[in-house]
Amino acid sequence: MSLNQRKRVAACPQISLWPQTHQLNILSANPSCLELVPEPVSNLELGLAEQLRHTQAELQRYRMLYENIPSVYLSLDVTGVILSVNQFGANCLGYTREQLIQQPILKLFGESEKQRLTDEFKALLTNTSEGAVNCGDFRLDCPLSQIKWVKVTLRFIPDYEVHKPVIIMLCEDITAHKQAEDTRQASESCPHTLIQNEQHDQVLIPDKLEEVESLTRLKEEFISTVSHELRTPLTNMKMAIQMLGIALHKEQKFVENAENSKAACYFEILNNECDREINLINNFLDLKRLERDSQPLVLEIIQLEQWLWQVLEKFKQRHFHLCQQNLSIKIPHSLPPLACDSFILERIVIELLTNACKFSPPDAAIMISAERKANNILLQVINSGVEIPSTELPRIFDKFYRIPTNDPTKQGGTGLGLALVQKLIKQLAGTITVDSGSNRTCFTIQLSLKG
Template identity: 50%
Template sequence: MSLITTIVEQPFDTTYLNIKACLNNLLKSLLSKIFVSSNSSQGKFLSDQQANSEIPPSVKGLSDLKSALDRTAIWVALDSKGLINDLNDNFCQISQYSRQELIGKDPRLLNSGNHSQAFFNSIWSTISRGQVWQGEIHNRAKDGSYFWLDVRIVPFLDAREKPFQYLAIAFDITNIKLANSSLQQQEERLRLALEAANTGIWDWNILTNQLLWYHNTEQLLGLASSPFQGNCEAFLECVYQEDREFARQTINLAVQEKKNCNFDFRVIWSNGSIHWMVLKTQLYSDKKGQPVRMVGTTMDISKRKAAEIALYQQTERERLVSAIAQRLHRGLEQQVKDRTAQLQQALDFEAMLKRITDKVRDSLDEKQILQIAVQELGIGLGVRCCNASLYDLDADTSTICYEWTNSMFSDRGRVALMAEYPEIYQLLFQAQYLQFCNIIPNPVRGKVAMLACPIFDDRGAIGDLWLINDRDYAFQELEIRMVQQVANQCAIAIRQARLYEAAQAQVKSLEKLNWLKDDFLSTVSHELRAPVANMKMAIRMLEICMKQDQLSPHHRQKATQYLEVLQRECDREITLINDLLDLQRLEAGRQSLVLETVQIQHWLPQLVAGFQERAEARQLMLIIELPQTQMPPLVSDISSLDRLVSELLNNACKYTPPGKQIIVTVSAQPGKVQLKITNFGTEIPTEEFARIFDKFYRIKSADPWKQGGTGLGLALVKRLAEHLGGTIHVESANLQTTFIVELPNQGVLSRVG
């Protein structure tokens, strides 16, 4: 009784273990005695020899043992076939079957279906070999409920060592199973919850410095999966090196101040990855208030940290995006303003360009075109000065012809030698613009910013446009493009103006030629008709005189005069015709040279003497000037030379006012002879120089006496001079005109050759 009482009085969680120990002792006692079953023909558990030597004679002791077994356990006796032949009330109570319902039945009547056939075959195989089977069996009661039994099946052997009966002793472990199942479920839920939360549990004995991990703490810290038992230092070794000292100080401070702590730290796993953890503690103290135990959790917050970092990054990005957006907004506003200003400037420039283009295209005056361009550009672009230069490619110069300025000294008329500024004009001649600031200050302007743009057409550079502004000013792309377009329009307009001017000049030339033709026809008609009329009149008068039977001296004199008139007019007619024929031959190149040697100092005075009478008749002084030294003989065509000088003397006598002089000068120069015929009192306009040697051209203002003429004289003189290999040109100023003839000395040239 004392043993059972002791077992019963034990707490529930130790009762089952104590019962199992007592049961083992009880079985040893029972197996040492003889048990005679009332329903069995065999009445021995063991042989007689074993019974006589081991079983005590007292039946009272056996009864006590059976009573204890009935009070503490569930038992059932089975025959050799495994059928129930006896059982106690505990078995009926737990199975909810009556004794009558169970006797003679197979225990598998209570099979819950939780065990397989192999399980039951294993039991039967064990006990049929005379071995005790021990295990747990899940059964179903009559009402369908389930219960668990911890079972020992003991076989009873006959003299042949064969089982003839079995005793199954069991204990109800249903509550223990349910409790264990509940505990397992709770532990599983706790495990799942901790795993789901990435949380581990640990227990630190502060006094012994023993640290015990629970559940998945090892995995969280990146350790091996085997249970870890160590100390606080072993835990700190798991902490990331940069966080280790902070963790140590935080834990020590919590113990010293007897309070809980909560902090984040990092651990590094064996694969090198870094994970964030949060550690939360609960401190326990003894009755004296001294810390003895610290329990806590370790949770993996890597995802949270990543989310926090992501959130921070997202917040930072949003802040940056917002800041950028604000900056962009302000920038866009400024860009819109700038763009609007640029568009407005472009529209203004377009309007300016159209205005300038319309004006220059409407004008065929080159001066007006460039003046309009520089003025419109200067005002429209707001520069200090704008000027236009025209190039003289033959002289290699650039002249500022047109200018607009509002605050600077004028450079109009300034001529620049382009060879002195090759770095500028090389670019301009390549149709490229340039802008720069002069390094050396201009004495008048100082330092200024300049933009130069060529006026360029398909034939090359015509000139350039210059814009001048303050030295810190930089010409923008729109302004440069504007100036280039204006320069292009100016080039087109200038080319048109020059074409128009050339066309007008050609028209004037044609008109002048037409006038010359008309004048020539009128003159020739007059010149031809006048001699003919005079000859006709002389012939008529001569006829009248000839009809007189006897000519008186008076009539004879008249007849002689008429004959002279006829002779003179015939000569005049012949001279005119000869002039036309000679001029035609000279122009056609059919006149040959007949070279003779001429002593100029003898030949010239004789030729001039033929004009003395005519000069005196017109009250003119005809002077000849010869060199003091002997001149070398001249080898030339004497006929052409006589004709050339005679024409010039004839011209001089005709157009020199009475009382004035005509001077003939000759001089010898190396390889040539120079003749000058100068008449005073008359002057040829400079603009007529280029035309006076044209055929049939006559200067109206040079013939106040209306002496007439064909306009062939000077044309013939020029052709004669060229025929002799020489040149002729005119100089006229201060009421005197000089024709200068330079003739090569053919004899000298031949000797040189």
């Protein structure tokens, strides 16, 4: 650069990219003057959050209503496999929801009904109309179902969850109506009996069968009415209690201060007593159903050691508030598999475990054992720390009978549990006995290995 060029550059004023009023030497700035200002939450974001909370509450409410619809409500794939079922429906059918999922729907119906129901499905899929189709009355074939006859309504939804078709199936209980209709038809065709009086003349009198059937019909109608009238308010009470629990748990001080701990105590009493009433009604209806008729068994091959551990874990999860004892299992590895109805056997074992926990002191030992004896399996539930007086043993399986002053934890009970156990074991063609002494009680179930 020449001398003249250097002079011209020196004479030029300094050009800045910053506006004159905002020139700042950043390097010399005092760091304490630099602050991070949080961006305020917009009204739009607050509105979206509130809307999300409202939507979640609505979904929860609708879910609660769905689970307690007083009918059997199922969704199926186009092959007739169960995809979902509401909780009320599963309970009515005598299964857990897990036992029904991925099972063929035809498994729930009588043999004489399967072809007719299959034809209804074929017609529905051929028509592919989204309207509801009333398919008529069908007889169920579920061993522990609270209902025997249902009115079936189907609806086909072709575009469910990314174009995956689904069939909605509604089963409404019409058992009482069917039984009354059958009884009426039987009484109308009731035969008359010819007898001879002392002058060896013939007199035509109505058969006693008509009177018996009339009484039977009245009893069935009474049981059906009572069960419905008791179940409906209890279902509503249970739903309200669950919603109350959700509301209480949302309060931050639900367990932390004394006043709210009282609310928690009252809630626990409501919940437990409601469950006790529901169990009373269910056990009573199950007993009446088993006394009236017997359903065919659903036999499975059971590896008892693995199966009992699963039942024990399920029991602990469901009855964690009741189970304060030390539970164990004692089974030889060489025990052969057992062909049995696993649902009925599970119910028997859980009822015996419940009984043992209720009447045993905390930290007592409760053991399930099994062994082979000839062609039988002996399954025992043994609890220590308590014994039954010998004078009470003959009545232990009577309906509504409870051992006087033998409830150390004051759990209460319906007096139907052991009566139901005896009926269920009889359905499995087995036997149950009890012996008690030396501060120990043992219930022994004997089941045949022949299946």
